[in-house]
Amino acid sequence: MIATTSSTDDTTTPAPGAGGPRKSFQWRGLFNPSPIAHLLNKLGLGFFVPYVRLAAGDEPQKQVRQILIDILLPGLAMCLFFAFWAVCAKHVKTDSTRIPTPAETWSAWQGMQAFAADQAVKESEFGDKMEKLAAVWDKQAQAAKDAGDAAKAAASAERAESYRSKEYAGPPTFYHQIGTSLITVTIGFIAATLIAIPLGILCGLNRYFFIALNPLVQIFKPVSPLAWLPIVFVFVTALYDPPASSHLFGRAMFISAGTVTLCSLWPTLINTAFGVAGIDKDHLNVARVLKLSWFKQLTSIILPSALPLIFTGLRLSLGVGWMVLIAADMLAQNPGLGKFVWDTFQNGSTESMAQIVVAVFAIGIIGFFLDRIMFALQRLVTFEDRAI
Amino acid sequence: MAILNIRNAGKSFGFGALKQDILSNLNLSINEGEFLAIVGPSGVGKTTLINLLVGLLQPDTGSVEFEGKPITGPSQERALVFQTYALLPWFTVKQNVLLAVSQVHRHLSRAEQSAHADRYIEMVNLSHASFKRPSELSGGMRQRVSVARALAMNPKVLLLDEPLGALDALTRATLQDEFVNIWKTARTTMVLVTNDPEEALLTADRVIPLRPGPPSTLGPEFLVPFDRPRRDPAIRESAEFIDLRVQITDYLRASMPRLSADDEAYAFPDLSPPPVVKPTGWRAKVRKLLAHFPEESDPT
Numbered sequence: 001m002i003a004t005t006s007s008t009d010d011t012t013t014p015a016p017g018a019g020g021p022r023k024s025f026q027w028r029g030l031f032n033p034s035p036i037a038h039l040l041n042k043l044g045l046g047f048f049v050p051y052v053r054l055a056a057g058d059e060p061q062k063q064v065r066q067i068l069i070d071i072l073l074p075g076l077a078m079c080l081f082f083a084f085w086a087v088c089a090k091h092v093k094t095d096s097t098r099i100p101t102p103a104e105t106w107s108a109w110q111g112m113q114a115f116a117a118d119q120a121v122k123e124s125e126f127g128d129k130m131e132k133l134a135a136v137w138d139k140q141a142q143a144a145k146d147a148g149d150a151a152k153a154a155a156s157a158e159r160a161e162s163y164r165s166k167e168y169a170g171p172p173t174f175y176h177q178i179g180t181s182l183i184t185v186t187i188g189f190i191a192a193t194l195i196a197i198p199l200g201i202l203c204g205l206n207r208y209f210f211i212a213l214n215p216l217v218q219i220f221k222p223v224s225p226l227a228w229l230p231i232v233f234v235f236v237t238a239l240y241d242p243p244a245s246s247h248l249f250g251r252a253m254f255i256s257a258g259t260v261t262l263c264s265l266w267p268t269l270i271n272t273a274f275g276v277a278g279i280d281k282d283h284l285n286v287a288r289v290l291k292l293s294w295f296k297q298l299t300s301i302i303l304p305s306a307l308p309l310i311f312t313g314l315r316l317s318l319g320v321g322w323m324v325l326i327a328a329d330m331l332a333q334n335p336g337l338g339k340f341v342w343d344t345f346q347n348g349s350t351e352s353m354a355q356i357v358v359a360v361f362a363i364g365i366i367g368f369f370l371d372r373i374m375f376a377l378q379r380l381v382t383f384e385d386r387a388i
Numbered sequence: 389m390a391i392l393n394i395r396n397a398g399k400s401f402g403f404g405a406l407k408q409d410i411l412s413n414l415n416l417s418i419n420e421g422e423f424l425a426i427v428g429p430s431g432v433g434k435t436t437l438i439n440l441l442v443g444l445l446q447p448d449t450g451s452v453e454f455e456g457k458p459i460t461g462p463s464q465e466r467a468l469v470f471q472t473y474a475l476l477p478w479f480t481v482k483q484n485v486l487l488a489v490s491q492v493h494r495h496l497s498r499a500e501q502s503a504h505a506d507r508y509i510e511m512v513n514l515s516h517a518s519f520k521r522p523s524e525l526s527g528g529m530r531q532r533v534s535v536a537r538a539l540a541m542n543p544k545v546l547l548l549d550e551p552l553g554a555l556d557a558l559t560r561a562t563l564q565d566e567f568v569n570i571w572k573t574a575r576t577t578m579v580l581v582t583n584d585p586e587e588a589l590l591t592a593d594r595v596i597p598l599r600p601g602p603p604s605t606l607g608p609e610f611l612v613p614f615d616r617p618r619r620d621p622a623i624r625e626s627a628e629f630i631d632l633r634v635q636i637t638d639y640l641r642a643s644m645p646r647l648s649a650d651d652e653a654y655a656f657p658d659l660s661p662p663p664v665v666k667p668t669g670w671r672a673k674v675r676k677l678l679a680h681f682p683e684e685s686d687p688t
Contacts (some may be wrong), residue, residue, distance in 0.1 A: 067678065282474035285444055289462045290491045290541075299485060304478040 046364030100354035108354030116173035183334030188260025196268035204276025232258035265319035271313025315374035390417035396450035409603035425588035428598030467538035528559035
């Protein structure tokens with residue numbers, strides 16, 4: 001009964017997927033798309049696979065259909081979203097401000113770009129001006145030296161140097177803020193990785209260590225970044241005294257980064273521990289029979305076998321870290337995207353609301369790319385199916 | 389001369405009321421250079437027995453001795469071929485073998501170690517696949533890598549724990565012959581644990597059944613008087629060979645739990661599968677539409 005039903009269905013609508021795997025053996029098209037498709041899938045760029053297959057002439061109808069689905073369905077959802085946004089912009093308002101329309105947001109984005117370009121011009125002009133002033137003092141220093149007045153020459157040279165070292169003190173542009181945020185999250189994420197992976201390996205290897213540490217992990221894991229921040233603040237203020245000249249690596253940056261560390265180390269720690277604890281018993285027996293040293297066991301068996309899960313943890317951690325960073329930036333007054341959002345919100349106009357929406361999109365898109373990068377790394381370290 | 393000795397050894401798992409004796413009263417002496425096979429059905433403790441010989445497990449009673457000294461742990465002189473191959477999937481064939489070589493032959497230079505590994509990969513006829521990873525190999529090839537890894541350690545005893553259990557009949561036959569050839573060339577003591585009496589008779593000098601328990605224990609030895617190779621029908625289908633196989637099988641079957649007469653007459657209940665309801669109306673249309681869009685493997 002079941003068999004006849006499916007066979008009649010097959011004759012009327014042939015299953016498009018049926019001819020798939022056969023293709024790789026005898027390819028008669030322009031080029032063999034399978035290796036490229038495999039690579040794209042591996043890098044998390046599966047979206048582009050139908051285009052490659054189409055270019056190779058592999059079942060064009062099927063590829064066009066897939067491409068249409070890939071474009072039309074998200075496009076439809078996007079349109080609905082913009083419509084909803086437009087409606088909100090029309091109706092949601094307070095006394096002082098309202099939700100900006102998509103068009104306002106777009107022009108705010110262009111305004112931010114223009115501002116950044118303008119600042120870049122001003123910065124280079126400032127540099128030229130300082131260089132000119134410095135040149136004047138250089139000349140004076142040379143003149144004094146020729147006249148044999150060493151003290152005056154030294155003083156003039158110092159003046160010249162002070163002009164050259166002056167930095168442009170204009171307001172940070174959106175790009176600077178993105179840069180600051182990326183640097184901060186990188187510092188925090190690297191610190192979290194350096195703490196979480198060794199601890200995770202210890203937890204995975206030693207049951208007693210895991211039992212000892214588990215309650216602490218479980219209690220601190222759900223703590224909000226906002227609660228960690230004051231504690232990190234005290235630590236950073238007590239332990240780190242930044243040089244007055246440094247704009248970038250100030251206390252605020254390390255407070256933000258520390259908060260990111262404390263919130264993002266847990267997924268890596270837990271995944272590493274499970275990855276290490278879940279090693280195939282036979283692989284450990286191999287190590288025992290071969291009498292591998294502890295270090296060799298770590299590098300040739302434990303780490304390779306736990307790597308896929310470690311990277312899963314790292315990917316989750318970076319996601320958490322990026323999310324936490326915005327909140328930490330706001331409170332720590334680290335001049336990144338979070339501070340930008342908060343300061344702009346305090347500003348209160350509709351124009352500044354539009355800038356906030358731009359920031360929201362920027363945060364989302366950057367987070368997406370960070371996730372893609374981690375995904376590609378994760379795919380690259382994941383070995384093919386285990387033996388047996 | 390005995391290289392391995394088991395004296396009155398026993399092993400149990402669990403504690404208290406749940407304690408179960410898996411093996412008891414084991415007595416065995418394995419001669420240097422012989423090919424010994426231990427035969428038993430699934431789940432009687434064959435792997436436990438071989439783990440005692442390797443040193444991965446310690447006996448609860450009695451002792452297991454290697455060259456006259458009690459075994460306290462694994463040693464590079466007793467190599468094990470795992471039932472599940474236990475190859476490291478992130479290493480190539482060569483790297484898997486080299487891991488063992490670099491561990492056992494530390495005094496050799498890198499080039500010598502590499503040559504040593506190549507020699508044993510050659511011995512199991514895998515030179516052409518030396519740079520492949522285990523996932524790219526068939527089951528039989530994987531098991532050969534595992535054998536090469538064990539042999540490259542130049543062990544005094546090679547222990548094979550049901551090495552052919554997961555392979556098809558033709559590959560099994562090839563590898564059985566290869567084991568015999570390897571035993572002839574490498575001249576090590578070999579202990580093959582298997583669930584197939586025929587496999588044991590085709591390869592070993594001596595076959596010892598592991599009588600199902602619990603607790604299981606070793607039975608009387610069966611000497612195999614045939615010349616190798618034994619795959620020749622003149623030997624394989626001779627009355628003596630068949631007789632020996634029947635004796636071993638009967639010995640094992642005698643102590644296995646069997647279905648009682650009542651169980652054999654089990655009647656299936658009178659059931660029929662529910663009718664298949666073919667979707668009609670809009671459901672059928674949606675299904676038909678969806679058939680146009682095959683589910684692509686989504687990497688995310």
